[in-house]
Amino acid sequence: MKSEVRGSGASISLQNPSLLNTPHDSITGALKGCLGSLDGACIxxxxxxxxxxxxxNDVTLAQQVMWVLNNVASSVGDTNQRLTSWFLRALISRASRVFPAAMNFNGGSMFQRRLMTVIELARYVDLIPWHRYGFCVSNSAIFKAVQGCTKVHILDFTITHGMQWPTLIDALAKRPEGPPSLRITVPSCRPQVPPLLNVSQEEVGHRLVNFAKFRDVPFEFHVKDDPCVCNESLLTQLTRYELDLREEDEALVINCQNWLRYLSDETKGHGFSLRDAFLDIIKGLNPRITVVVDEDCDLSAPSLSSRITTCFNYLWIPFDALETFLPKDSSQRHEYESDMGHKIDNIIGLEGFRGIERLESGAKLSQRMQNAGFFSLAFCEDTINEVKSLLDEHASGWGMKREEDMLVLTWKGHNSVFTTAWASTELED
Structure with missing residues (x-):
């Protein structure tokens, strides 16, 4: 007997099939009624x-529950079914490593993603405001921060291949006093997470150079060679000399979009984490503004059970948002959901230093920034109005709210993405 994850391209073989037919005593009452149910609380x-x-390490109970989940999960069903199918795949993958003698899992093709073209990436970013929201708020805050500056240098830490910058270049081109000369520096490598692009960082820079030339904005794009962008070797690259920081009238901007989560918050005996060390060095560069944008969810708990329940309730948001306007068999929808599946597999399957993605909530990030000596910057009404205009282009479930020093993107009232802006020194009133 073989129990397969429907529509997933991955399967689990249970070496003791009889286990599927005899419910475990501890779940008989609580879970038997969930068979076939689509209720999120039950899942x-x-x-x-x-x-x-x-x-x-209870292989029997794990197999029992997976069998029940398999009767609910479907990669072509409704929001809960589709989300469950990705969690089930990740659980099976983890179980096959924990119990190799009891389970045989062929998951090698689960996350093999094709590389997107630039046009496909633009469509991907436009699908829901998950990324565009952060671009909009950040660009507005950066634009305000560099008013009157004739030279601007942006250190760009992001996973979205420069998609943020054409809008800022266009806004700078329209300044009454004329555009500044603009430099953008990016690390040569990025975390190997979706979305993935079929052109190099250098090619992205070349396209931005051409766009800036078309808009009459003096522009340079530099790729900083760092083969190990998300480990401690990154810290050695963040010096004024290595980054070619120029003191003469050049405003420094630090842009962190969905990036800090890939810097480990684990400590190795020296009393600090890579994430804190990065922020400490960044502050020492004395940027005019540091913008941090990320998903507003805390997935840093050491407990697997805590991470699973938090992740399930959080990733319901993009799955539900896609449900509102894309058909169940949409290739765009499957691709976006596959990227969420990549996240789920990392959160569930890997522990400690092996876990490359460990989100923290906006509130925890704000406290971390304050502990590092940063000072919060408020967002102006122009920024609020720009975000409102952006959200008008998307489904009515999207909204925005202020939470202390953050602006937060919401879906049906649930926090999804936070944006914060910081100064390295306290500003005078």
Whole structure:
């Protein structure tokens, strides 16, 4: 007997098929009623039971719950079914490593992604405001921060291949006093996470140079050679000499879009994490503004069960948003959901230093920035109005709210993406 994850391209073989036919005593009452149910609370309960079983090395219970989940999951179903299918794949993948003698999982093709063209990436970014929201708020804050500056240098830490910058270049071109000379420096490597592009960083820079030339904005694009962008070797590259920082009237901007989550927050005996060390060095560069944008969810807990329940409730947001306007068999929808599946697999499957993606909430990030000596910058009404105009282009479920020093993108009232802006020194009133 073989239990397969429907429509997933991945399968699990249970070496003791009889386990599927005899419910485990501890889940008989609580979970039997969930069979075939699409209720999110029930699915969350199932996921939690499976996580606890894996944490307790209870292969029998883990197999039982996966079988129940398999009767709910579907990669072509509704929001809960589709989300469950990705969690089930990740759980099976983890279980196959924990219990190799009891499970045989062929998941080698789960996350093999084709590389996008630049045009496809633009469509991907436009699909929902997940990325565009951060671009909009950041660009508006940066534009305000560099008013009156004749030279601007942006250190760009992001995963979206420069998609943010044409809008800022266009805005700078329209300044009454004329555009500044603009430099953008990016690391040569980025975390190997979606979205993936079929052209190099250098080619992205070449296209930005051409666009800036068309808009009459003096522009340079530099790729900083750093083969290990997300480990401690990154810190050695963040010096004024290595970054070619110029003191003469050049405003420095630090842009972190969905980036800090890939810097480890684990400590190795020296008392600080890579994430804190990065922020400490960045502050020492004395930027005019530092912008941090990321998903507003705390997935840093060491407990697998905590990460699973938090992740399930959070990633419901993009799955539900896509449900509102894309058909169930949409290739765009499957591709976007596959990227969420990549995230789920990392969050569930890897621990400690092996985990490359460990989100923290906007509130925790704000406290971290304050602890590092940064000072919060408020967002102006022009920024608020720009975001409102952007959200008018998307489904009515998207909204925005202020939370202390953050602007937060929401979906049906649920926090999804936060934006914050920071100064390295306290500003005078």
């Amino acid at each position: 969350e309960k199932l996921l939690l039971h499976c996580a606890i079983a894996l944490e307790n």
